[in-house]
Amino acid sequence: MNHPTDVPMPPRIAHLPRDKHQRPVPWFVAWVDGVPDFRVIAAGKLDDAIRFRCCWLCGDPLGANAAFVIGPMCAINRVSAEPPSHRDCADYAARACPFLTTPNMRRRDSQLPDGAVEPDGIMLRRNPGVALVWVSRTWRLQPQLGLWTVGDPTETRWYAEGRPATRTEVLASIASGLPLLRAEAEKDQRPAAALAELDAQHARALELVPA
Numbered sequence: 001m002n003h004p005t006d007v008p009m010p011p012r013i014a015h016l017p018r019d020k021h022q023r024p025v026p027w028f029v030a031w032v033d034g035v036p037d038f039r040v041i042a043a044g045k046l047d048d049a050i051r052f053r054c055c056w057l058c059g060d061p062l063g064a065n066a067a068f069v070i071g072p073m074c075a076i077n078r079v080s081a082e083p084p085s086h087r088d089c090a091d092y093a094a095r096a097c098p099f100l101t102t103p104n105m106r107r108r109d110s111q112l113p114d115g116a117v118e119p120d121g122i123m124l125r126r127n128p129g130v131a132l133v134w135v136s137r138t139w140r141l142q143p144q145l146g147l148w149t150v151g152d153p154t155e156t157r158w159y160a161e162g163r164p165a166t167r168t169e170v171l172a173s174i175a176s177g178l179p180l181l182r183a184e185a186e187k188d189q190r191p192a193a194a195l196a197e198l199d200a201q202h203a204r205a206l207e208l209v210p211a
């Protein structure tokens with residue numbers, strides 16, 4: 001695993017404030033008593049990212065392309081639980097530190113500043129090595145779910161432990177997520193249709209796996 005300061009930083013990341021280990025502190029991170037808590041999303045940042053279309057990691061405005069750092073399961077169902085970032089910023093996050101990504105978010109009741117949201121890393125904990133940078137020109141917030149639907153990718157970049165992931169690693173990570181998605185589909189009101197849809201999504205994801 002890379003140390004965050006060993007990975008070349010794009011200029012927008014290099015300009016971020018640093019913690020005591022000289023790690024850049026992403027824009028969304030909450031500061032508590034002058035110390036960044038990388039697990040915690042600062043109050044208001046989620047709303048600001050949506051309203052002002054700013055990069056989740058550096059806070060600057062996004063361009064036409066945006067990138068999502070997602071887990072392999074999200075490559076199947078094409079949803080992200082966090083807002084988009086610049087391609088370079090997302091690439092840095094995927095290479096430098098899995099904790100810079102927040103694959104799932106939920107509220108926690110205690111010990112957090114008012115309005116803070118705790119990132120929940122279930123997906124990356126399950127697949128600790130594999131992260132995917134999904135670059136796309138289209139994405140859509142589903143406000144009632146708190147999720148982003150991501151459109152067809154213009155580029156996908158798979159990483160494991162800070163380096164490009166091998167085909168074997170990517171296939172293993174996708175396979176490990178499939179039973180969970182299958183169990184969800186079986187609970188659907190129309191399970192046969194949901195399972196058929198999942199099979200199609202799975203086949204579509206496999207086309208993105210590096211050779």
Ligand SMILES: [Zn+2]
Pocket residue numbers: 012055056057058059060085086089
């Ligand atoms: Zn950025």
